[in-house]
Amino acid sequence: MTDVTRRAAIGATAALAAAPLLRPSVAEAAAPATAKQVPGVYRYKVGDIEVTVVTDGTRTVPLPDALVKNATKDQVSAALQAAFFDKDKFSFFFNPIVVNTGSKLVAIDAGNGAAAFEQSKGSVGQHQSNLTAAGIDPKTIDVVAISHFHPDHINGLLGADGKPAFANAEIVVPAAEWAFWMDEGNASRAADTLKPAFANVRRVFGALGNKVTQHEPNKEIVPGIKTLPTPGHTPGHTSHLITSGSHSVMVQGDVTNLPALFARNPGWHAMFDMDGAKAEETRRKLYDQLVADRMVVQGYHYTFPAAAHIEKDGDGYRPVPIPWQPVL
Incomplete structure (x- = not known):
């Protein structure tokens, strides 16, 4: 190697080593945090039916002492921790759906x-904004089917102005639920703790007037969607079976709340189940059917997108979330 070549190589190496020191002094700021979730x-x-899960958000509260009537708080904490939740908090997930049967939007x-x-600073009450994000105009909804009359299922029937949020929809409700409330x-x-729920039912349905239709059990409310009585959580609690060809999904409402607790431990009686023993009987019967039929369940209080298959696991059940599909 000639001296010129050797000097060139040494010079190039030195230049590379010094390069970081010779860069212009320009600030490389990180992108600001978004601090907002996508729809x-x-x-x-x-x-042939299309289901759109349109979440209403999540609310997290300190773990109540008596969340489960027939289990200790320590047992509930352990179950939460085993499922990788905070052992000292309980989260409510809310997942209404819209079903496009091809002829009706339900x-x-x-x-x-x-x-x-407003009260939750945006953590719940997101249903209307997520409908918009999904490209669904509430005015195009033909039917709103209600599983039961607890506030987290019916309050969204009214807009912020107290008028019907689904202006052109028929509201269909279980006759047994209507009769009770x-x-x-x-x-x-009613106990003092339950009286506000009775008042809320009258407030909501009083504003809907003649838009409400009652139905009997096992009623096909539109072609492809049939009701199924699943009492216990409330006296008239109702699930909805969606069927197209050989495919079915069970929309279970509140047959369970958070599955990490109440599917894994079907004998636990939640504080918000009005008849704990009946709710357990219904839960076991329905979940045994889901296992036998290998049917997808859509759970209102499952984690988003709240759809899963169910497998038997000892005395309980284990949800297996359906895989994400990038195209339909």
């Missing part, structure tokens, strides 16, 4: 409503 929308097919349950959005004797005998 909570997910779609999947049931045969919403199942309506979320917490606009007032809850509209009975003045039941309202007068």
Whole structure:
């Protein structure tokens, strides 16, 4: 190697080593944090029917002492921790859906409503904004099917102005649920903790007037969607079976709340189940059917997108989330 070549090589090496020191002094700021979640929308097919999960958000509270009536708080904490949740907190997940049968657009349950959005600083009450993100105009909804009359399922029937949020929709409700909540004797005998729920039912449905239709059990409310009585959580609690060809999904409402607790431990009686023993009986019966039929379940209080297959696991059940589908 000549001296010129050697000197050139040494010079190039030195230049490379010094390069970091010779860069201009320009600040390389990181991108600012977004601090906002993307819209909570997910779609999947049931045969020829399209299901859109339109989340209403999540609310997290300190773990109540008596969340489960027949289990200790320590047992509940351990179950939460085993499922990788915070052992000292309980999260409510809210997941209404919209079903496009091809001829009808049907919403199942309506979320917490606009007032809850303000009260929770946006953590719940997201249903209407997520409908918009999904490209669904509430005015195009033909039917809203209600599983039961707890506030997180019916308050979204009204907008922030107190008027119907689904202006052109028929509201279909279980006759048994209507009979219980509209009975003045039941309202007068209710425990003080339950009286606000009775008042809320009258507030919501009073604003809907003649838009409400009651249905009997096992009613096909539109072609492809049939009701199934699943009492216990409330007296008239109802699930909805979506069927297209050989494909089916069970929209279970509140047959369980958080599955990490109440599917894994079907004998646990939640504080918000009005008849714990009946709720357990219903839960075991329905979940045994889901296992036997290898059917997808859509759970209102499952984690988004809230759809899973169910397998038997000892005395309980284990949800296996459906895989994400990038195209329909």
